[in-house]
Each structure stands twice: as structure tokens, then as C-alpha cells.
Amino acid sequence: MSRFNISPLKIPKRLLMGPGPSMVADSILEKMGAAPVGHLDPYFLSLMEEIKRMLREVFQTSNEFTFPVSGTGSAGMEFCLVNLIEPQDKVLVGINGLFGRRIADLALKLGANVQTLEVPWGESIEADQLKKALDELQPKVVALVHAETSTGIRNPIEELSPLICQSGALFILDTVTSLGGIPVFIDRWGVDATFSATQKCIGAPPGLSPVSFSPRAMEIVSKRKTKIPSWYFDCLLLHGYWGMDRIYHHTAPTNNNYGLHEALRLILEEGLENRWQRHHNAYCRLKKGLSELGLEFFTPDNRRLSQLNAVKVPEGKDEALLRQKLLDQYGIEIGPGLGPLKGKIWRIGLMAEGAREECVDKLLVSLEEVLKS
Amino acid sequence: MSRFNISPLKIPKRLLMGPGPSMVADSILEKMGAAPVGHLDPYFLSLMEEIKRMLREVFQTSNEFTFPVSGTGSAGMEFCLVNLIEPQDKVLVGINGLFGRRIADLALKLGANVQTLEVPWGESIEADQLKKALDELQPKVVALVHAETSTGIRNPIEELSPLICQSGALFILDTVTSLGGIPVFIDRWGVDATFSATQKCIGAPPGLSPVSFSPRAMEIVSKRKTKIPSWYFDCLLLHGYWGMDRIYHHTAPTNNNYGLHEALRLILEEGLENRWQRHHNAYCRLKKGLSELGLEFFTPDNRRLSQLNAVKVPEGKDEALLRQKLLDQYGIEIGPGLGPLKGKIWRIGLMAEGAREECVDKLLVSLEEVLKS
Structure with a gap:
């Protein structure tokens, strides 16, 4: 050889x-390098519970179904869309950078009727623009990016979210680059589904995507007319694994979860x-x-x-x-x-x-x- | 707080x-706990190349498109199926345990016409059984599990693979629990697509799924009539990232790749x-x-x-x-x-x-x- x-x-x-990825604290790296226990070990199960509790606080949500998807931020995006979007669903995507475009691309792959609200890269999506689009299009789902990593723009979700709530549309929010760095209020904003990533303001290495689904999102999944075209991201199967039933689904990345646990602990310790x-x-x-x-x-x-x-x-x-x-x-x-x-x-x-x-x-x-x- | x-x-x-997961060598854990570099850092790109080279040797393949999917073994399964299977494709799945069943379940979710060759849990799939099924069904795709983790059974791929090659069907092989522990010969067996996992006989923590596609598999993807219903697992996009073009796709889990690099290095050092x-x-x-x-x-x-x-x-x-x-x-x-x-x-x-x-x-x-x- x-x-x-x-x-x-x-x-x-x-x-x-x-x-x-961002800089990682030494204590997180230490946990990343610990010897794994089994993914169904009682110790790992209690650690999963602590991660869920801490993630709810960081997301500012009471959503029971809040956990890290075993993949990077884009995996979390796919988790949200593949469960919540069916072919022909009218989906409005706000685009002012690469990551809004990515959401639209994936929704197209899933057969959605994708409508876009596009503003130039470097501008934000504003309330009057969104209101107009909502009135015209009456979408079933609205997807927005909170912090557009490609341009450094913050879309003012505190102003946009009331409009979406009023419209009755399901609200998907990308919090990849915002969570842990700037205020994120999943419940207050009426967000139904969100995905983030560990390697930005959470401060752990890449490999996990924290997500959260509201009860309404779970209800919409349960009423789907078509099969979820994924097994890895199927939220009903994942709920069996990350929920109280502990039904084997996949082998969670042990060490990444160790690291995330420590990262979340440091966040809550800091406040x-x-x-x-x-x-x-x-x-x-x-x-x-x-x-x-x-x-x-x-x-x-x-x-x-x-x-x-x-x-x-x-x-x-x-x-x-x-x-x-x-x-x-x-x-x-x-x-x-x-x-x-x-x-x-x-x-x-x-x-x-x-x-x-x-x-x-x-x-x-x-x-x-x-x-x- | x-x-x-x-x-x-x-x-x-x-x-x-x-x-x-299995026991992990100390030198692998040390790498898992190293501070990340950027995922497009020249250093990380050279590391990606070394991982690809070493994976080809471990899979015993010359397939250029050989790399680790950023997810666990089940993510690798989804990568193979979501790219290679289109709705209505006739797919024959050998089932003698949980993981064969899982392949069939996912193929159904993707709209395939799934046919199964089932033998009781604890038995292996034998050449005469497979020959009969191939003759009767004339499938477009055959999917088998090499090492059935749920039962401890090895399906004799060295006897089954010539039959699949003769039939002209595309051959997908699950090598999750076999790779690095027992002989696996992707090219000699004429396997078109395979997926494995890091946390079994490769000996790294869970989080990555080594995969390999033959040129024929890539050709079949390029001729699809329908869109690949995934962005995270889209092999054309991933080829842009893991291939020579280095087009940004997702943020590879840096530390898991550090660990995999060391694990593969130890395997080749041992022989x-x-x-x-x-x-x-x-x-x-x-x-x-x-x-x-x-x-x-x-x-x-x-x-x-x-x-x-x-x-x-x-x-x-x-x-x-x-x-x-x-x-x-x-x-x-x-x-x-x-x-x-x-x-x-x-x-x-x-x-x-x-x-x-x-x-x-x-x-x-x-x-x-x-x-x-």
C-alpha cells in the first residue's frame, strides 16, 4: 500500500x-474528539433530550418537534421542504441572494408551483413588497431567508411575519446564519418550519442542522396526499427516533451531537x-x-x-x-x-x-x- | 438561564x-477534535482529494465519482436511489432483513415499481433464487445488501453479481457493514452504485457515508426524464463540489472528514x-x-x-x-x-x-x- x-x-x-465554518471553542472540540457511545445508549438518549430542550430555548419556541437533522444546513432545508411541499403546491419564495434561490430550486425539484419575489442582491425584502405578492398570489407556503449569507442582508422578519400570519400561509424560515448571532423568535414570528446549521453563530463544527416544526406543520404533513419522497428526511420517521418512542431510524452522528450539546450549553450559559x-x-x-x-x-x-x-x-x-x-x-x-x-x-x-x-x-x-x- | x-x-x-458505532482509534478521535479550517480552504480541498483516492482503494474501484456523502449510511442509500430511480422504474430488491426492506421502502417512496425477492430473516439470498427472479421480472435496477446488519447474514455477492451483470440491470449494493471488514470488490463485481458508512468496519464515528457511482450510473442520471427530487443528494451538483470544479454546494462536515481521512489512512497502512x-x-x-x-x-x-x-x-x-x-x-x-x-x-x-x-x-x-x- x-x-x-x-x-x-x-x-x-x-x-x-x-x-x-466559524471559530469553535476548545471545550466543544474536546467533546467532538470523545469516544462515541452507542446511539441508542441510555446516556445518548438523555443527551438527545438535553439537546432538544436547549434548542427550543435558542430558537425561542415551544415546538415539541425541535431537533438536529443529521446533515448540514442544506439538509435542514431539504427536511423542511420535502415534508411540507407537495407537487403543484403554490410556494412563494423571497429571493435576494443565493440561499433564497436555492430554496426555489429545491421547491421546483419537488414539483411545486414556485412563485418568486425577487429583489436585487444587496437589498432586503420589505413589507410592502411582500404584501403585494401575498395579495396577488395567495400562496400555500411562503419561504424566506432571515440572514442572507451571500449578501450580508437581514430580511426584517419582525415586519414580514405578521403579513404571512394574516395570509394564513405556512411559513418556512431559513435561520442558518442568524441563529445564535441575532434575535430569532420562532414562536413570536409564527414560523411553522425553520432550519439552521451548527457551523455559523452556534459555533460548533459543520455536520448538523437544527430544525423545528410547529404543530401546524406536523398536521400538514399528516394530511399529505402524496408520499414524502425521502426516507432520510421523513419527519414522521424522524419523529419516531427523536421523539419519545426511540424507534431506530438512522445512526445519529454521535460526536457532532456531543459538540452541539456543548455549543448550546455555552450559548445558554452566556445568555x-x-x-x-x-x-x-x-x-x-x-x-x-x-x-x-x-x-x-x-x-x-x-x-x-x-x-x-x-x-x-x-x-x-x-x-x-x-x-x-x-x-x-x-x-x-x-x-x-x-x-x-x-x-x-x-x-x-x-x-x-x-x-x-x-x-x-x-x-x-x-x-x-x-x-x- | x-x-x-x-x-x-x-x-x-x-x-x-x-x-x-464501533470502537474508534485514538488517532482518529484526535483528528475529530481538531479545529476546523474552511471547507473551501486549499488545505481542505487537498484533503478531499486524498479521501477520494483512499476510498477508491478501499472500495476496490476506479470509479472517479467516489466520495463521502455528508450524512450517515441511510443518507448514502438515499443518494444512490434518489439519483438512479425514476417513477415507474422496475426495481428488484433482495430482502432478508431490515436493510433490504428499507431499500424497498425508499424505492416505493420514489414511485418505483418495486418487486421483491424475500427470503426469511437469517437466510441468505442464493444464486438460483436470484436467477429465477431476474428471468421472471427483467428489472431495470437490482438492489442488494451485502452484509445484513439486522441478521448477521452475508449475501454471496461473488455468486450473485455475475447474474446481475448478465441481465444488464443496474446494480446497487449496500456495503454499510461490509466495507473494511470483509472483501468488497466494486469493480470486479460490476457494481454500479454502492453506499457504506463510517461507523462500522471503517472505524470512524458516524456522520459520513462513502459512496461510489460507476460511469454507467452517471450516464443513467444524465439521461433521466424526471427531475432528481432532491437538492442535498443531487449527484450532478455533488459532482461539481467533490469533482475538480469545486463549485460550492454545501459545507462539508470538516471534522468528520478529518476523522475519515485518518481512518482510511490506517486501513491502507494495515492493508x-x-x-x-x-x-x-x-x-x-x-x-x-x-x-x-x-x-x-x-x-x-x-x-x-x-x-x-x-x-x-x-x-x-x-x-x-x-x-x-x-x-x-x-x-x-x-x-x-x-x-x-x-x-x-x-x-x-x-x-x-x-x-x-x-x-x-x-x-x-x-x-x-x-x-x-
Whole structure:
């Protein structure tokens, strides 16, 4: 087998200030590296219960069916849509970036009658726009992205959600990049289904997608006319596994759940409001520093995500080259623009352990150096 | 937040001798606990390439499209079926346990015309039975389970595969519990699509599902008449991510890939044949010891899995109680029977790091004690 000649990994240290994965606390990494117990071990079952309880608090929901899907954020998206959407269902998707587009793409794959409310990348979806679309289209389902990772825009869910509730439509909300970083209120906003991810503001490594279904969502699934075209994401089967029945479904990723447990514990120890404030403080520090460097935001102030900052690349600079220098010379990762924003913006993440003064300062100093070069 | 009152995990030490997850080597756990780099970091991309190369060797295939799906074994199953099966396709599924049944269930959800070749749990599917079914049904797709985890039976793929190749049907093979423990020859057997899992004989924690598609499988996907009803498992999108194009699809579970890299490296360092022999040797030691304890196998000698042993519970013994004693008093996990075998068998796994003399001996000594009690 010597022809393989593959050495043990020597994993470089990075300061992760991009769109995720984010920096992970040492105590979470320690749990990630613990020896697994069996996935039906009584110890693991009690750990599952604690994860569910803590997730409900972080989501600000009383939904019983709240648990981590065994896959990444996109798996959570698929979990929500594959259960709740049937062929020909009229689905309205708000699109102002890559992740709204992705929801629409998946809904199309599932045979839905997809209608879109599109605004340019870098703008937010506003109440008057949504009201008009709801009135015109009368959708059965509305899907929105809370924090659009591709553009750094926050859609004002606190203003949009009452309109959806009034319309009677089922409400699916992407909270991948918002959960744990900015206020998320699943029950107060009347969200029926939401999906998030562990590797953004939750601060654990990627691999799990926390989700939550309201009782109304569960009822809609139970009344489906067609089969759920998935076994892995079938919420009725998963409810048997993550619910009180403990019916074997799949083997939960033990170590990722260890890590998530610790991440959620740290969030609740810090307190949700303190954590949101910490993310905001890091943003303020970044904003000041960027301004001193003469850099501008791509996003408007009132709809800007504190945890994911889209910053204009200075005229005439090769953004990929500067990003590579940051990585190679300083070990710092920031993200590029995607799609129409490729080459035009950087995406600077201040998430979880990265949303701290010392990380922001290190980034600013290094960015200043590479901009000079 | 004090009302939560959730303590940091104190994870108990277990000797995992059940149907998986299996014992994990320390160097793999160390990698699982390393700080993540970005999933599009050049370092991670080179690691992806090494994983693909090593997986091809372990699967004994030259299939270019060989990579780990970001989910557990059941996710790999869904990956294979959702891409390769269209509504109304005639699919023949061999069923002699829970996992064959699961394949059939998923194929039904996908709208296939599912035909089954069923033999009783504890028996293997034999060449004459498969030949008859193929002649009668002329299926487009045949799906078989190599190592049936629910019963400890090995279906003799070396005898079955030539029949499938002759029939011209597409061949999907479940190698979840076989890969890394007993001989698996994807190319020699003419397998078009296979899925495995990290937490059995590969010896890493659960969370990834190694898969491989033949060029013929990829061609069949490219000629589909209907949309793939999945985004997360869409092999064309995943090929863009895991192939040379590196198009962002989802965020790969960094740490699970670290662990898989190390697990595959250890397998190739040991050598596939040495590893298969080690699993066989552990089985021989277990067989001798069980015989001395007066315990009998549920499975026939010639179709028995060395890595997953179905053992009859002695008449009049409460299997759940004894299993619980093993766990509580000795920290050893073995598995119960499932479905029709509930209460009738134990399932003793000898997988990866558990397939060692010292583990077998510890189990035998402890089993003797609890049987006396």
C-alpha cells in the first residue's frame, strides 16, 4: 500500500472570519474528539433530550418537534421542504441572494408551483413588497431567508411575519446564519418550519442542522396526499427516533451531537441577549476599523447583518489575491463574493467565537497590511 | 438561564461490541477534535482529494465519482436511489432483513415499481433464487445488501453479481457493514452504485457515508426524464463540489472528514487483506468462546458475517436485562435483535478496533459473568 504514501493530517491553524465554518471553542472540540457511545445508549438518549430542550430555548419556541437533522444546513432545508411541499403546491419564495434561490430550486425539484419575489442582491425584502405578492398570489407556503449569507442582508422578519400570519400561509424560515448571532423568535414570528446549521453563530463544527416544526406543520404533513419522497428526511420517521418512542431510524452522528450539546450549553450559559450583544459589539468595532481603512460596506446600515459583513473590494484591487495573502501570510480566512458579487465584495464573518474584539483586531491589522502590499 | 441547569457532558467509556458505532482509534478521535479550517480552504480541498483516492482503494474501484456523502449510511442509500430511480422504474430488491426492506421502502417512496425477492430473516439470498427472479421480472435496477446488519447474514455477492451483470440491470449494493471488514470488490463485481458508512468496519464515528457511482450510473442520471427530487443528494451538483470544479454546494462536515481521512489512512497502512484477516481471526476467537459458553449462532456457518454475529439468546433468559447488565456493570454494548428477532438474538459486532483479541476476550469473560447471574 506504500504507493499511497499519504501522511497523517497536519491541520493548519486558521482564524475563520468568513461565512462559516466559524471559530469553535476548545471545550466543544474536546467533546467532538470523545469516544462515541452507542446511539441508542441510555446516556445518548438523555443527551438527545438535553439537546432538544436547549434548542427550543435558542430558537425561542415551544415546538415539541425541535431537533438536529443529521446533515448540514442544506439538509435542514431539504427536511423542511420535502415534508411540507407537495407537487403543484403554490410556494412563494423571497429571493435576494443565493440561499433564497436555492430554496426555489429545491421547491421546483419537488414539483411545486414556485412563485418568486425577487429583489436585487444587496437589498432586503420589505413589507410592502411582500404584501403585494401575498395579495396577488395567495400562496400555500411562503419561504424566506432571515440572514442572507451571500449578501450580508437581514430580511426584517419582525415586519414580514405578521403579513404571512394574516395570509394564513405556512411559513418556512431559513435561520442558518442568524441563529445564535441575532434575535430569532420562532414562536413570536409564527414560523411553522425553520432550519439552521451548527457551523455559523452556534459555533460548533459543520455536520448538523437544527430544525423545528410547529404543530401546524406536523398536521400538514399528516394530511399529505402524496408520499414524502425521502426516507432520510421523513419527519414522521424522524419523529419516531427523536421523539419519545426511540424507534431506530438512522445512526445519529454521535460526536457532532456531543459538540452541539456543548455549543448550546455555552450559548445558554452566556445568555442569548448577551450573545446577540457580543455579536453586535464585534460588528461596531469592525465597522469603525473598516472605516479607518477607507473600506465601505456593500449593504445598507439598517438591514446589515452584524455577523456577516459584505464589504466592497477597493477599486483596482485583485480580491482573490488579497484573500489568498490573508490566508497564507496571516492564517485568516474571509469569504469571496458569490454569483453577481464575485470579485466585488468580501464577506467577513463575526460568528460565535470569532465575534470577539481580539479576532476583529487581528483581522483589521492584517487586512491593513495586505491592502498596503 | 439557570433554569436549564445542564452540565458539561461526562461521556462514559464503552466497549462497543454491537452493530455500530464501533470502537474508534485514538488517532482518529484526535483528528475529530481538531479545529476546523474552511471547507473551501486549499488545505481542505487537498484533503478531499486524498479521501477520494483512499476510498477508491478501499472500495476496490476506479470509479472517479467516489466520495463521502455528508450524512450517515441511510443518507448514502438515499443518494444512490434518489439519483438512479425514476417513477415507474422496475426495481428488484433482495430482502432478508431490515436493510433490504428499507431499500424497498425508499424505492416505493420514489414511485418505483418495486418487486421483491424475500427470503426469511437469517437466510441468505442464493444464486438460483436470484436467477429465477431476474428471468421472471427483467428489472431495470437490482438492489442488494451485502452484509445484513439486522441478521448477521452475508449475501454471496461473488455468486450473485455475475447474474446481475448478465441481465444488464443496474446494480446497487449496500456495503454499510461490509466495507473494511470483509472483501468488497466494486469493480470486479460490476457494481454500479454502492453506499457504506463510517461507523462500522471503517472505524470512524458516524456522520459520513462513502459512496461510489460507476460511469454507467452517471450516464443513467444524465439521461433521466424526471427531475432528481432532491437538492442535498443531487449527484450532478455533488459532482461539481467533490469533482475538480469545486463549485460550492454545501459545507462539508470538516471534522468528520478529518476523522475519515485518518481512518482510511490506517486501513491502507494495515492493508486490506490483513484487515479482513484480523476481522476473521476475531470471529474465530469469538466462535470458540461462545461455544465454550454453550451459546449458538443464529446464522449458518457458510453465510455468516465475521464482523456481525447473531447469537441465540439462551432459552428462558431475559435478553434485555442481560444486555443492560453488560452495559451497566462492564461498560460493554452489544445489540438486540430487531423486528421478528427481537428478544431472540444478540448481535455482537467485531468491527474496526473492536475486532481485536483483547476486546473479544473482555466480552467473553463479561458475558460469562452475566449469564451466571
